[in-house]
Amino acid sequence: MKLHGFFRSSASYRLRIALALKGIAAEQVAVHISRPGGGDQFQPGFRKLNPQLLVPVLEDDGHAFVQSLAILEYWEETHPTPPILPEGAAARARVRGLALMIACEMHPLNNLRVLNYLTGTLGASEDAKLAWYRHWVKLGFDALEPMLANSAETGIFCQGDAPTIADICLVPQVFNAKRFDCPLGDYPTIMRIYETCEKLPAFAAAHPSRQPDAA
DSSP: OEEEEOTTOHHHHHHHHHHHHHTOOOEEEEOOOOOTTOOGGGSHHHHHHOTTOOSOEEEETTEEEESHHHHHHHHHHHSOSSOSSOSSHHHHHHHHHHHHIIIIIIGGGGSHHHHHHHHTTSOOOHHHHHHHHHHHHHHHHHHHHHHHHTOTTBOSSSSBTSOOHHHHHHHHHHHHHHHTTOOOTTOHHHHHHHHHHHTSHHHHHHOGGGSGGGO
């Protein structure tokens, strides 16, 4: 099993957390996506793996899988213990919904290629880029906070007392929000869950600062 990713990629970060939680052994291959003049994702070898030119990509058993949430579900099916989805259809739907709010509504708008398009093709200033980033973080967290704070299903983590794919998506999003100095004082439940996750060895080991390609 081989995982192609980038230390600061939110989607790659999600998969590193899941690998550590589930104890799955995988060779990790660094794909530097922000080199001046063009990243490693534009090289022919990677383009063949993923024509979308995005990380992460998982190679396993002769297949190349893309999209972090699909890979999380793949691991849940092939390595079910410990689970990262709760029992019960309703609980699973809630967790998937929380994860998708982050992975499909917040993260894509603030992805590297979007930010590069803003500052490059559209000529937006650095201040305008930061305003864009913070706007979408605020919009997402303004919705996520009450959904977590007002639900009896929220426990130590987003769902009960074990981490799920919702927490796996939440932690990288908060990490990036902190990196871009987004105000987070209005989100006590989000921050409580984030800080709880950060104390777990699996989340700590997956942190971008602890990856070999972070040097």
